[in-house]
Amino acid sequence: xxxxxxxxxxxxxxxxxxxxxxxxxxxxxxxxxxxxxxxxxxxxxxxxxxxxxxxxxxxxxxxxxxxxxxxxxxxxxxxxxxxxxxxxxxxxxxxxxxxxxxxxxxxxxxxxxxxxxxxxxxxxxxxxxxxxxxxxxxxxxxxxxxxxxxxxxxx
Amino acid sequence: xxxxxxxxxxxxxxxxxxxxxxxxxxxxxxxxxxxxxxxxxxxxxxxxxxxxxxxxxxxxxxxxxxxxxxxxxxxxxxxxxxxxxxxxxxxxxxxxxxxxxxxxxxxxxxxxxxxxxxxxxxxxxxxxxxxxxxxxxxxxxxxxxxxxxxxxxxx
Numbered sequence: 001x002x003x004x005x006x007x008x009x010x011x012x013x014x015x016x017x018x019x020x021x022x023x024x025x026x027x028x029x030x031x032x033x034x035x036x037x038x039x040x041x042x043x044x045x046x047x048x049x050x051x052x053x054x055x056x057x058x059x060x061x062x063x064x065x066x067x068x069x070x071x072x073x074x075x076x077x078x079x080x081x082x083x084x085x086x087x088x089x090x091x092x093x094x095x096x097x098x099x100x101x102x103x104x105x106x107x108x109x110x111x112x113x114x115x116x117x118x119x120x121x122x123x124x125x126x127x128x129x130x131x132x133x134x135x136x137x138x139x140x141x142x143x144x145x146x147x148x149x150x151x152x153x154x155x
Numbered sequence: 156x157x158x159x160x161x162x163x164x165x166x167x168x169x170x171x172x173x174x175x176x177x178x179x180x181x182x183x184x185x186x187x188x189x190x191x192x193x194x195x196x197x198x199x200x201x202x203x204x205x206x207x208x209x210x211x212x213x214x215x216x217x218x219x220x221x222x223x224x225x226x227x228x229x230x231x232x233x234x235x236x237x238x239x240x241x242x243x244x245x246x247x248x249x250x251x252x253x254x255x256x257x258x259x260x261x262x263x264x265x266x267x268x269x270x271x272x273x274x275x276x277x278x279x280x281x282x283x284x285x286x287x288x289x290x291x292x293x294x295x296x297x298x299x300x301x302x303x304x305x306x307x308x309x310x
Contacts, residue, residue, distance in 0.1 A: 016235070023236050032237050046239030053210055053233060075232050078208060080171070081178050081247045082187050084201030089244075092236045113308070122310050127282060127303035139306045148282035150303025151294045153268070155277050 018068035022094040069096040088116030090126035166213040173223035177249040224251040243271030245281035
């Protein structure tokens with residue numbers, strides 16, 4: 001008997017429009033995304049590229065009614081540094097508006113951390129925009145340390 | 156006729172000991188790496204994992220005598236966010252001690268940016284330790300913006 005209100009699983013192609021809606025329903029994301037149906041082909045291409053890459057885990061959180069209420073992407077990165085350590089990188093974390101403050105975000109991150117452990121990662125990393133103080137508190141509570149600056153360059 | 160003093164190419168297995176020496180010859184890297192020969196098996200496993208992943212580019216810089224004088228890793232990350240954008244992520248950038256201040260770092264980053272453009276990335280990202288002010292100036296000069304905080308969690 002699973003008493004947990006949230007479940008996590010690999011995303012299916014039929015989840016894609018829900019994932020894009022989640023990404024768009026966000027202060028920074030609303031100007032970046034286009035959730036209009038049918039979805040732009042670039043979203044479908046991206047889903048396929050993720051599916052084709054064994055080192056990508058695109059996941060969704062669902063509620064007991066099987067609605068998609070959260071999403072997260074984990075990239076498993078092999079590297080020479082730190083004695084050949086694998087690192088797990090977290091991107092594109094979103095929780096549905098109705099579930100913010102419900103503990104879903106924490107459950108989803110704990111699930112992601114477990115996935116990274118199972119894959120042999122010795123480090124997990126992510127960046128958050130400096131303009132998201134709530135996110136900073138959230139990750140610090142989970143044990144993440146803001147030891148780095150995150151640089152971006154738009155091409 | 157190539158007038159450039161530096162060349163860049165994909166790393167070969169025979170470059171691995173030179174790459175590990177570069178990673179170790181660094182304030183933060185010296186405690187993290189073990190360049191003792193024969194290299195620890197984890198380094199060889201990591202090299203193979205990178206070679207097996209079509210979305211990884213581990214590269215070296217060489218001088219006209221074909222000595223390895225720099226290294227950089229690019230990870231190509233497909234994602235749903237930003238309308239299905241690919242991002243290039245830079246990790247493990249090192250320049251040999253004798254070549255620091257020579258312009259090699261800038262040439263190597265410009266080469267990496269070109270590789271990301273050729274692969275269709277619309278964003279390049281990297282993190283640098285907050286304790287590396289020289290690196291911050293270096294990336295800002297190249298046009299990178301420190302818009303994010305970089306969080307790490309050791310497992």
